[in-house]
Amino acid sequence: MKMMKDNLSDQTLCPIARAETVVGDRWTVLILRELFMGMHRFEEIQAQTEGTPQMIAARLKNLEAAGLVKRRAYSKRPLRYQYLLTEKGEAFHPVILALRAWGETWIKSPREARAVNYTHLICGKPAGLGPTCESCGRPLSRTNMVAEQSPKYRREREARAEAFKANR
Amino acid sequence: MKMMKDNLSDQTLCPIARAETVVGDRWTVLILRELFMGMHRFEEIQAQTEGTPQMIAARLKNLEAAGLVKRRAYSKRPLRYQYLLTEKGEAFHPVILALRAWGETWIKSPREARAVNYTHLICGKPAGLGPTCESCGRPLSRTNMVAEQSPKYRREREARAEAFKANR
């Protein structure tokens, strides 16, 4: 696997180019989305991203090597690992949030409802799509907001989980 | 060119997945970076992203089809086009900004200096890396901040432009 562009030529001063050598990939971003949504096991991530096991395994390995993800054994005998965000991985949250806001605003889904709504824990009201809370104006961070999936989106995810189990 | 995943299966409710069908690609993001930096001509974009002409041509075509970019003739006879961001493309700016902040903070370049610094036009002071101005706390947007490239970064870009001219 020689896919990463992390060679010397990527010692560019541009932070966007540097970031893209790590996260400039659809699968990688979808994996991060799942980790932020609280999925931690390989097959959960695979089921929701709909990637092949190699795609997921390779990306998780890259993410671990790049320091965004850490593996932790949640069971020995049988030895099983779960995937968790490191501090560096958690710090990626604003990008996911910005991507979400853009997607919700500019790439309409056929059905209407917003997939996930956040409540701002400090003011207790809806946080909206921006970087600051639309209700109280204060800056949002991962720790001061709580997510709620729309019923439709929850059903979509459940359907994927079941479809995955069905053909294995 | 059958690369886009914009088939029916992407009618997911997840805005991140929908966004990634358009921008989930290293070259695409680098092209958007260049457009935000004020580059508009094909060869400028090619030189700074260091992509092959097909990569750039294909991505620009996708971006145009997705409505983020519009082509405008800046000369007829000979007919020449420049590439400009649409409103939908401009709206992607927060993602670029978040990516930049993460890259500057978490993927250190060998040399120290920050590539680009922004000044907040409203308070006249440095805007910092966050979504709100680090000096005055107000939310930042593309229209209320002005960029200044560091000397080193400017030199890096000039060197790329020259290297590109040299071997053509």
Place this chain on the structure above:
DNA sequence: ACTTGTGCCTATGAATTTCATAGCAACATG
């Protein structure tokens, strides 16, 4: 008129990556 240069790509073939499908190792559970 004719050579050289510019801007924006397209063509070609080899190298690499991705996808679909299958399967395996290490257990747990009945």
Place this chain on the structure above:
DNA sequence: CATGTTGCTATGAAATTCATAGGCACAAGT
């Protein structure tokens, strides 16, 4: 001791990417 679960790895075929070359339409110089 057969079947299920979890987390992957193996194998080729299909698609994409890369490096390299070139082409087309015109402008400018000589």
